[in-house]
Amino acid sequence: MTTREKLNALADNLWWSWNPHARELFRRLNPDVFVSSNNTPHAALAAADEDVLDDAGYQEEVDAVYDRFQAYMQQDPFFDDAPSTAYFCMEYGLHESMPLYSGGLGVLAGDHSKAASDLGLPFTAVGFFLREGYFQQSFDVEGWQQAQYPVLDPNQHPVQLATDDDGDLVRVHVPLGTESVAVRAWEVALGQTTLYLLDTDFEANSDAHRRLTRRLYGGDNHQRLQQEIVLGIGGLRMLREQGVDPDVYHANEGHCAFLMFELMREQMAAGAVQPDAEAWVREHCVFTTHTPVPAGHDRFGPDLFRDQMQGFAEESSVDADDLLPYGRVHPDDPSEPFCMTVLGLKLSRAANGVSELNGHVARQQWQDLHPDRPLDDVPIGAITNGVHMPTWTAQPAKDFIKTHLGDNWLDQRQDADFWDALAEVSDEDLWFLRSSLRRRLLRFVNEHVQTQSLPQHPNLDPEALTIGFARRFATYKRAPLIFSDLERARALFADDERPLQLLYAGKAHPADDAGKRYIQRIYEISQQDGFNGRVVFLENYNMEIGRMLVSGCDVWLNNPRRPLEASGTSGQKITPHGGLNLSVLDGWWPEGYNGDNGWAIGKTPTGDYGTEDPEVQDRDDARSLYHQLEDEVIPAFYDRDDNGLPTRWIARMREAMTTLLGPFTAKRMVIDYVNKMYRVPVKE
């Protein structure tokens, strides 16, 4: 194979998205095009510098990376008896060049699929080809967020229209009300697994139907219902056209739960009566819920549901009124809307939340579905989220781990004990890692702000305590909490002996004015004396900015209103880089925090939804945050020994790296899904 052929083969599989060496090869082909295309390999390849391609040293590197890719594709599976699985999710966070996600749910689905590939699972994923997926963020002169929707061009990306055995394009049809929509799919090679991205945006469809797969979470309830019909019913029909007939179906969040209705229809078309079809579906489906906010679950009024499901009801010979009870807590209440989460819970054999605390909240939330059971017996378990280490670990940290734990560290990364060996690493080595990653981040920040519409003038000290806060600007995440007492905060930032610097990034949902006001407030504060140059807002949060921030920040700040953070995963990404969490005990953190491997803000959660007064919680948590910063975090960072090392800080880094790395990997998470959810439980 020629060098160009090898690069083409590499570009066609998203394996490169978690292999920095592969990404670096593409960057070198044409750095300007690579960067301006959001790091798109095919774009750089199309504009490749021939001198680079002809360079013998470069060719050798391509050979080496290509060989590693081949070895990855041929490695033995982790399990020899794993059930085959189809995984459905509305969004996927794979790489910044393909913005098919809006936040944590999508990033989790991307990480889950990548870890499934690493494990060699028989696994197929289904989502949407969101041509205008994650909006691009910019600002007007008042610091008010603006949204642009650049259109994703399939020709630039490793996607191909799905075809049948004869090479003909596959289309399936899905009933929407009395109409029908045509659905095609783009196939994505994700390591050893395949992802099908459904697409209605082509000439066969009306304008209204073409819009359905373009954007996430826009539009009204009518459009949302139509999207979810396309995802669940269209997704399963597409899998069937591709000959996919898995042992188990995993519905990740309620958006895709109509797949269960389509499975039921298939069973009835094959001759089963409804109760048997229903039992079959329940035996073959598992469901994950992520939403602690009661209003966050998709609900559709009975009239809208009947109207939009009438075509499907006819196809399945079940009256729409007989489908409604599957989405109701009280099946006989004719006014109760149809809830997708209820459908997912009723037609699955197992369900879970995404952290222990979130599982508890979910049991509480859905106890009414099981009025005869005590709270702890409500059948919703928990599998705590983890992150895909190869995606989120910066190359210098990968090199560091390899030096200390050996070349095969990725094979054992899910074992908690494996990381114990890091306890032997010297203070000097740990501090060198931390300081070099911080400097690398600050160089990135200084460059990034020059491309922004929001004027920011960082004056960042490469040796100063650097805190990161990056996530969606949903108001429950309370981004400006640290500024609740502005003068107390100013004293911390303006301290020239022991300065704080804080890097923000995040997008507010385009319809969320309160979230936009939070960004505007932070922008205003970043202009004020004392904060100026040390509080910096990075525009257009995406997976690249995420990778940089989680690798470089010393402290990752997370202060949601309990218990609204289902899991949160960004804080898990900082650990391989020696970063420390300063977080409210919500989501995954009550399981991770042991007193010595980071810091907690506020009280231990009770997990009881809605029992705490939000204003009291805001005030108490802000006080706790100041106390932790003033009395713990800042002194631990700035108190130095005779060699200039912050020994108490480094002890915490070591404790975090030995205790948090194994349990919070996506590999551990997916192994748990296989063992606890995908395998059919042995009957006693």
Ligand SMILES: *Cc1c(COP(=O)(O)O)cnc(C)c1O
């Ligand atoms: C990790 C990640 C998330 C999810 O993390 P949270 O802690 O839930 O915010 C969201 N967006 C991006 C870009 C990420 O990298």
